[in-house]
Amino acid sequence: MEIKDVNSFLKYYSRVKGRTRRLFDYIPPEHIEWTCQEGRFTIGDLIRHLANIERYLYAETIQHRPGAYTGCGTEFASGLEATIQYYDQCYKESEAIFARLSDEDLLRKCPTLNGVEITTWKWLRALVEHEIHHRGQLYVYLGILGVKTPPIYGLTSEEVIIKSKEEG
Numbered sequence: 001m002e003i004k005d006v007n008s009f010l011k012y013y014s015r016v017k018g019r020t021r022r023l024f025d026y027i028p029p030e031h032i033e034w035t036c037q038e039g040r041f042t043i044g045d046l047i048r049h050l051a052n053i054e055r056y057l058y059a060e061t062i063q064h065r066p067g068a069y070t071g072c073g074t075e076f077a078s079g080l081e082a083t084i085q086y087y088d089q090c091y092k093e094s095e096a097i098f099a100r101l102s103d104e105d106l107l108r109k110c111p112t113l114n115g116v117e118i119t120t121w122k123w124l125r126a127l128v129e130h131e132i133h134h135r136g137q138l139y140v141y142l143g144i145l146g147v148k149t150p151p152i153y154g155l156t157s158e159e160v161i162i163k164s165k166e167e168g
Contacts, residue, residue: 001125002121002124003106003107003121003123003124004103004121005103006098006099006101006103006105006106009098009121010095010098010099010104012128013095013098013124013127013128013152014095016128017131019092019135019152020050020131020135021087022140023086023135023138023139023142023149023150024047024080024087024098025054025083026147026148026149026150027043027080027104027142027147028081028145028147029037029079030039031043031145032044032079032080032083033045033074034141034145035141036141036144040086041072041097041137042076043138043141043142044077044078044080044083045072046072046134046138046141047083047084047086047087047138048073048076048077048083048086049071049072049085049088049114050130050131050157051072051076051086051087051089051090051091052069052070052071052072052076052090053069053072053096053130054090054091054094054127054130055090055093056068056069056133057068057069057089057113058094058123058124058126058127058165059093059097059098060095060125060132061111061112061113061123062097062098062105062110062124063097064110064111064124066113067113078083094166099122101120105120106119106120106121106122106124107119107121108141110123129154136143138140141147146165
């Protein structure tokens with residue numbers, strides 16, 4: 001996917017974020033700091049990581065500023081409600097920064113932490129991929145906990161099979 005238009009990107013990314021955000025409604029509050037294995041992100045860590053990496057790495061990088069990501073622990077937000085509010089606030093700040101980009105800015109290079117310059121639109125594409133990757137982890141964590149989660153695009157796999165047979 002090539003990103004050529006800032007407004008189109010903002011609309012698309014808003015939908016991606018909305019699908020992630022919708023999943024938060026299924027998290028049992030008592031499991032916000034649950035993890036599948038010691039040393040791995042907790043559910044709360046995943047949400048705070050998405051918030052912080054977007055705001056303090058991706059958004060800073062496109063402004064040609066050094067990354068300011070410092071982790072994703074409970075010092076940023078504790079408890080389900082506060083963690084979700086923190087995610088929302090960081091997204092609001094990031095979105096405002098992304099909205100200041102011009103279409104021409106998308107074609108300019110920005111410096112990454114490891115010293116490699118990348119075209120800004122490719123950096124934003126990596127942001128989307130990063131969000132989706134960690135959303136997938138949230139689905140797996142909730143599945144392990146036995147939480148029934150919403151289908152991402154409206155139908156479960158089983159419903160797709162049934163509808164395919166009906167049309168075939």
